[in-house]
Amino acid sequence: QSVLTQPPSASGTPGQRVTISCSGSSSNIGSTTVNWYQQLPGTAPTLLMYNNNQRPSGVPDRFSGSKSGTSASLAISGLQSEDEADYYCAAWDDSPSGHVVFGGGTKLTVL
Amino acid sequence: EVQLLESGGGLVQPGGSLRLSCAASGFTFSSYTMTWVRQAPGKGLEWVSAISGGGGTTYAADSVKGRFTISRDNSKNTLYLQMNSLRAEDTAIYYCAKADLDFWTPRYGYWGQGALVTVSS
Numbered sequence: 458q459s460v461l462t463q464p465p466s467a468s469g470t471p472g473q474r475v476t477i478s479c480s481g482s483s484s485n486i487g488s489t490t491v492n493w494y495q496q497l498p499g500t501a502p503t504l505l506m507y508n509n510n511q512r513p514s515g516v517p518d519r520f521s522g523s524k525s526g527t528s529a530s531l532a533i534s535g536l537q538s539e540d541e542a543d544y545y546c547a548a549w550d551d552s553p554s555g556h557v558v559f560g561g562g563t564k565l566t567v568l
Numbered sequence: 569e570v571q572l573l574e575s576g577g578g579l580v581q582p583g584g585s586l587r588l589s590c591a592a593s594g595f596t597f598s599s600y601t602m603t604w605v606r607q608a609p610g611k612g613l614e615w616v617s618a619i620s621g622g623g624g625t626t627y628a629a630d631s632v633k634g635r636f637t638i639s640r641d642n643s644k645n646t647l648y649l650q651m652n653s654l655r656a657e658d659t660a661i662y663y664c665a666k667a668d669l670d671f672w673t674p675r676y677g678y679w680g681q682g683a684l685v686t687v688s689s
Contacts, residue, residue, distance in 0.1 A: 459612065489672065489673075490673065492673075492674055492675050492676075494613070494676075496613075501663055501679040501680065501681055501682055502605075502613060502663070502676075502679055503679070504668075504675065504676060504677050507668070507673075507675045508675075513677065543612075545612060545613050547613075547615075547674040548674065549671070549672045549673065549674060554627075554630075555627055555671065555672070556615060556627055556628075556629055556630075557603070557615035557618070557674040558615065559605075559612060559613040559614065559615060560612070561612045562612040562613065
């Protein structure tokens with residue numbers, strides 16, 4: 458069971474907007490920034506969002522991130538077939554000793 | 569161009585040992601925190617361990633503490649993961665990744681292609 462909680466699956470049709478949530482606690486999301494990763498089938502993860510809402514160069518502005526309290530969200534607007542992938546949130550956790558925690562991952566299906 | 573290339577994966581019996589290597593190029597290796605992240609078959613990502621640029625500070629997940637040791641040789645631009653007392657649940661693809669900032673920010677802008685470790689008799 459992951460420290461950060463994500464829905465196991467999400468889906469949408471092309472052009473729709475979908476949101477993926479990531480719920481944590483005061484020892485992780487509540488006290489630090491959240492990063493998001495996209496993992497296409499059979500490949501290594503890639504950084505999709507950092508500092509809650511910053512996109513690395515090359516990431517389309519269809520992707521956006523937000524954080525409020527102990528939860529974060531990743532939104533994808535104008536859904537495209539190539540967005541079908543697994544998405545993971547990640548944050549530093551202070552307790553009991555410092556370590557990085559990932560969400561369990563959300564498999565996004567484009568219908 | 570940043571490149572990370574893992575090697576050393578393979579099949580090992582329970583209780584055995586294995587050392588993974590990650591050869592880095594395209595950046596000043598000694599200036600960056602490096603990390604290992606693993607992914608069991610069909611499962612999600614799990615952070616394993618991290619080491620500071622100079623090698624003096626390390627962190628490890630509770631699941632591997634006392635069994636896995638992260639280290640680096642900055643003269644060879646290489647990151648290592650020594651894995652001892654391996655268990656079936658350690659079976660996974662092991663990725664090395666470059667941290668863009670520090671330990672406390674899991675912002676990994678570059679990842680290797682991964683090395684498969686299978687623990688089975």
